[in-house]
Amino acid sequence: MSKQPEKPLRADARRNRARVLEAAEELFASDGIAVPLDDIARRAGVGPGTVYRHFPTKEALFQAVLSERIAQLNDEVRSRASTDDPGAAFFDLFDHVVEAASVNKGICDALEGSGAALDREAAHCDFTSAFAEVLASAQERGAVRADIRFNEVQSLLVSCVAMHRRAVEQNREPHEVAVVRDGLRKQPSDVM
Amino acid sequence: MSKQPEKPLRADARRNRARVLEAAEELFASDGIAVPLDDIARRAGVGPGTVYRHFPTKEALFQAVLSERIAQLNDEVRSRASTDDPGAAFFDLFDHVVEAASVNKGICDALEGSGAALDREAAHCDFTSAFAEVLASAQERGAVRADIRFNEVQSLLVSCVAMHRRAVEQNREPHEVAVVRDGLRKQPSDVM
DNA sequence: GTAGAATCGGAACGGTCGCCCCGGTTTTGA
DNA sequence: TCAAAACCGGGGCGACCGTTCCGATTCTAC
Numbered sequence: 329m330s331k332q333p334e335k336p337l338r339a340d341a342r343r344n345r346a347r348v349l350e351a352a353e354e355l356f357a358s359d360g361i362a363v364p365l366d367d368i369a370r371r372a373g374v375g376p377g378t379v380y381r382h383f384p385t386k387e388a389l390f391q392a393v394l395s396e397r398i399a400q401l402n403d404e405v406r407s408r409a410s411t412d413d414p415g416a417a418f419f420d421l422f423d424h425v426v427e428a429a430s431v432n433k434g435i436c437d438a439l440e441g442s443g444a445a446l447d448r449e450a451a452h453c454d455f456t457s458a459f460a461e462v463l464a465s466a467q468e469r470g471a472v473r474a475d476i477r478f479n480e481v482q483s484l485l486v487s488c489v490a491m492h493r494r495a496v497e498q499n500r501e502p503h504e505v506a507v508v509r510d511g512l513r514k515q516p517s518d519v520m
Numbered sequence: 521m522s523k524q525p526e527k528p529l530r531a532d533a534r535r536n537r538a539r540v541l542e543a544a545e546e547l548f549a550s551d552g553i554a555v556p557l558d559d560i561a562r563r564a565g566v567g568p569g570t571v572y573r574h575f576p577t578k579e580a581l582f583q584a585v586l587s588e589r590i591a592q593l594n595d596e597v598r599s600r601a602s603t604d605d606p607g608a609a610f611f612d613l614f615d616h617v618v619e620a621a622s623v624n625k626g627i628c629d630a631l632e633g634s635g636a637a638l639d640r641e642a643a644h645c646d647f648t649s650a651f652a653e654v655l656a657s658a659q660e661r662g663a664v665r666a667d668i669r670f671n672e673v674q675s676l677l678v679s680c681v682a683m684h685r686r687a688v689e690q691n692r693e694p695h696e697v698a699v700v701r702d703g704l705r706k707q708p709s710d711v712m
Numbered sequence: 713g714t715a716g717a718a719t720c721g722g723a724a725c726g727g728t729c730g731c732c733c734c735g736g737t738t739t740t741g742a
Numbered sequence: 743t744c745a746a747a748a749c750c751g752g753g754g755c756g757a758c759c760g761t762t763c764c765g766a767t768t769c770t771a772c
Contacts, residue, residue, distance in 0.1 A: 338768085340718090340719070340768070341719060341720090344720080364760085365759075366759080366760090369721090369722095374721075375720065375722050376721080376722070376760085376761080376762095377719095377721055377762080378719080378721065380762075385760085385761085386760065440682075473699070473702075476696075480695050484683070484700075487679035487680075487682060487683055487696070488679075490632075490679060491675050491676070491679055503667065503668055503672050504668075504672050504676050504679070506703075507668065507700065508676075508700060508703055510703040510707050511699035511703025511704075512699055512703075515702050529748095529749095530738085530747095531739070532738065532739070532748090532750080533739095536749085536750080556729060556730085557729075557730065557731085561752095566750075567751030567753095568730085568751080568752075569732075569733080569750070569752070570749080570751065572730090577730085578729095578730065
């Protein structure tokens with residue numbers, strides 16, 4: 329992977345790049361991907377041209393911000409994944425990811441866009457593989473119903489993020505997420 | 521409510537209005553609310569100006585199409601609501617609404633927009649009240665968990681519509697919806 | 713300090729889309 | 743059949759937004 333051979337940026341360029349990333353992080357998180365790029369530039373105290381010097385496209389900037397956030401989530405997932413109770417670990421992870429993602433409108437937008445933006449994410453691959461392992465263990469122990477695959481759990485996760493966000497917006501507890509969690513448990517009708 | 525005192529439309533106007541509605545129905549259903557109004561006009565064989573003669577705004581046209589579809593759903597709900605097994609009726613309704621809504625991208629868009637567009641819908645009120653009655657009966661009989669309110673069921677319904685749509689797009693069975701359905705059943709931990 | 717390169721910033725471009733205007737056409741009623 | 747009223751249609755306006763361009767500015771190396 330050729331990464332480092334790029335000559336170092338000028339001091340002001342490095343500073344501006346960091347400012348743009350910071351502004352984008354805040355605005356994508358609060359307003360989602362629909363925020364105009366000019367707003368990000370203004371918030372960063374630079375011109376739109378400067379943003380485009382560092383990121384070829386608005387989408388690329390969004391991806392960069394997302395990668396950072398998902399790498400964080402990835403670390404959190406890995407640190408919670410190791411335990412002797414895979415069932416508890418799975419539901420703990422589930423709740424944590426839902427809560428963490430639902431406060432970030434940018435992540436919600438990315439998830440709702442059928443995850444196409446997330447699929448080409450290396451960090452995301454780590455994240456999903458760690459989560460998938462926990463799911464498999466939990467299913468082996470009989471803590472999670474066996475008739476469901478990981479991509480279906482992902483889909484439920486996305487929906488729970490959206491529902492959690494709506495519940496918080498309406499100042500109420502996200503009981504819907506509890507419903508999904510209970511539905512994921514081993515069901516009486518489950519065939520062993 | 522003053523509705524009829526409007527003088528009757530000219531023959532060509534009535535014909536064009538119907539064509540616009542039909543074209544809008546098809547395009548909203550397949551492409552969602554994002555379809556350009558010019559496309560609808562072209563499909564209807566009229567100019568954009570004609571569309572605006574009949575509907576003050578694109579949003580109004582969308583609402584009109586939606587109202588019609590929701591009135592249909594309303595009838596279906598009412599016809600399925602009366603039975604001596606409220607539990608079965610509830611889950612039957614749930615599945616039916618999910619399937620009916622998920623094939624219509626326009627409805628999906630309306631639902632994902634936090635339902636603000638749907639709230640000012642008289643037909644929608646009928647629809648929700650019929651559904652709410654079935655839910656209450658099912659909860660009384662112990663077929664549905666008691667610790668959940670109707671607006672939370674609505675939220676789950678919206679999510680199921682989205683998940684069902686994704687599943688169909690990916691050519692697989694919507695197992696996620698089954699998970700939600702099982703989660704809505706009376707749980708072992710439920711307090712009587 | 714100075715030349716030269718890297719970078720900046722914001723005006724401007726191009727495309728999209730909702731919406732309006734108005735000259736021309738069709739329908740209606742007598 | 744014909745005049746008046748209703749209606750049509752599509753060109754065009756204005757707003758928004760992602761992106762580009764280029765003269766002005768700032769930094770770096772010597």
